[in-house]
Amino acid sequence: MSDQEKDLLKVKLDQLQCHFTWAPQKENIDLDDLKQRLEDTIQTNVKSRGRSYNQLAFVNCLQGNCEEAIQNLQEAEKILKENHEDEFExxxxxxxxxxxxxxxxxxxxxxxxxxLDKLERICQQFPDASRYTAMIPEVYGEKGWALLKSAAEHYEEAKECFKKALEKDPDNIEWNFGFATVLYRLEDFSGTSESYKPIQSIKQFRRVLELDPDHAEAMVLLALKLQQRNQTEEALGLVERALQKSPDLPHVIRYAAKFYRYKRDVEKAVDLLKKGLEITPNSTFLHHQIGVCYRKKLIPLNRKPQSKRPSDPAFQQRIELIELCKYHFKKAFEPRPLTFIRAQLDYARICLLNEEYAEMEERYNNLLKLEGIRPENKQAIRLEAGLFELNQKKSESKAITHFLEGIKVNYNSTEKTKCRDNLKIIAERQLRRNGRDSKAYGVLGLMNQLDGKKREAIENFEKASELDPDNEEYLSALCELRLSIKADNDCPTEPKPKDE
Structure with missing residues (x-):
């Protein structure tokens, strides 16, 4: 093929509906983690092997393992022929x-x-298809699952894909479960608007169980939602039934463990998670969850004075739990140092409980150097580093710097809210101590500016500038805000319609 023909081929490929055109690309995915999760799913979940092989091919190709990708796709085609003969095309x-x-x-x-020629022949049978692809329920559904396995900012699009799949195939169990799962995640996701209520996913999981009464994953996810609403009796029954139906399915095990941890039956949760590790020994998620369970046992023990006395049995128990937490959190983040930020922050918190401040500070310094990480992770790092400076090192100025960096990240999360709340508390405390603190007024001004409260921001920056007249940051902010307000006032508005 000539270069012109190659370019034309690329134009055709960009028109396709597949992982290469709608999955987030290499810079947005932790490829090693996704690959491990897909391989675990292929090993343990027969129902979704075709889907998993397809996505695994995409990952392998991005990593340069194209021969493996071809083998993955051959396996996917084989599975589809065996399991979906009537719907193969x-x-x-x-x-x-x-x-x-x-x-x-x-x-x-x-x-x-x-x-491409094969796709063109297949698509001719669908009235609304384009030359190389057809937006049918099977395509929408698979796209929904692929986006659901990627980053949280794609959950809304995944939800729309499942909705479109269900419009034409309302009784399909796969798409109903996918729709329920994405609602579950959107309800729990800190970057989501408050319009998502638990009742939406509860209703959808019940729909899945109407279609498939033995769907164990739907049972445990429904149980977690019911547990949030204190419907504990029904929730416990669902978890026990799910574990009876699918005792070796990793997703069932991990969600059941989460249920028992919330129920404060930590020993049961740890037993389940260890069983899960026997099935999928490379799961960083399971290691993290075991660490979280041990931390749940450690925190109340750490508050007891006798746990600090070497002669007391509680002292040894505390030491053992600290080591178990650190071991499992390390196992979680060491294979994923750039993406499993939560596990690293959890590790730092254990160092805090054990008063290992030097190790804790080193961990934060390493995290602050990371580039290209997700916005909610940036905010979480700034929040934790700021709290460390504020509470352990007693440095309000450095804490302010971290909290400010956290709220400057353009992303809505609980961490951003906490950065903001801490900033407000510090600034107001500083002004109570000294009503002429220019930095405190500057902090309040910046917070107003980020909130879109321009006039309040100007008022605070003016006070800051009066107290610190040579500060270019305050002068620049004032100039920007005044120009913005002038532009708003100068903007022509549409004339109001005359009364008839």
Whole structure:
């Protein structure tokens, strides 16, 4: 093929619906973690192997393992033929799209074109299809699952995909469960608007169980939602039934463990998580959850004075729990140092409980150097580092710096709210101590500015500037705010309609 023909082929490939055109790309995914999770799913969950092989092919191709990607897609095609013979052509659209892309990345352009030709023949049977793809429930559903396995900012799009799949196939168990799962995550996700209420996912999980009364994953996720609403008796029954139906399914085990941890039956939770590790020994998630369980046992013990006395049995128990927490949190983040930020922050918190301030500070310094990390992780790091400076090092100025950096990240999360709340408390405390503290007025001004409260921001920056007239930051903020207000006032408004 000539360069012109290759460019034309790329234009055709970009029109496809498959992992290469709608999954987040390499810079947005922890590829090693996703690969491990997909391999675990292939090993333990028969129902979703075709889907998992397709996404695994995408990951392998991004990592340069194109031969493995081809093998993954061959496995996916084989599974689809065996399990969906009557719907094979609907189900194979994504696999053929992925295959065309992998061949393209391998320089096998004729082979890539052959898969485009296959897709063109398949799509002719669907009235609303384009030349190379058809937006049918099977395509919408698979796209929803792929986005659901990626970053949280794609959950809204995943939800819309499942809704579209269900419009034409309302009784499909896969798409109903996908829709329920994405609602569950959106309800618990800190960056989501408050419009998501638990009743939405509860209703949807009940719909899944109407269609498939033995769906163990739906049972445990429904149980967690019911537990939040204090419907504990029904929730416990669902968890016990799910563990009877699918005792070796990792997702059932991990969600059941979460349920028992919330129920304060930490020993039961740890037993389940250890069982899960026997099935999927490389799961960083399970190590993290075991660490969280041991921390739950440690925190009340750490508050007891006798746990600090070497002669008391509680002292040894406390030491053992600290070591267990640190061991499992390390096991969680060491394979994923750039992405499993929560596990590193949890590790730092254990250092705090054990008064290991030097190790704690080193951990924060390492985290603050990371680049290209997700916005909610940036905010979480700034929040924890700020609290460390404020409470352990007694440095309000450094704490302010961290909290300010946290609220400057353009992302709504609970961590951002906590940074803001801490800033307000510090600034108001400083003004009570000294009503002429320019920095405190500057902090309040910046908070007003970020909140869109321009006039309040100007008022605070003016006070800051009066007390510190040479501060260019305050002068610049005032100039920007005044120009912004002038622009708002100068902006023509539409004339009001005359009364009839």
């Amino acid at each position: 609907k189900r194979i659209i994504i696999t053929y799209g992925n295959r065309a892309w992998v061949n393209y990345h391998m320089g096998q352009l004729t082979e890539a074109q052959s898969y």
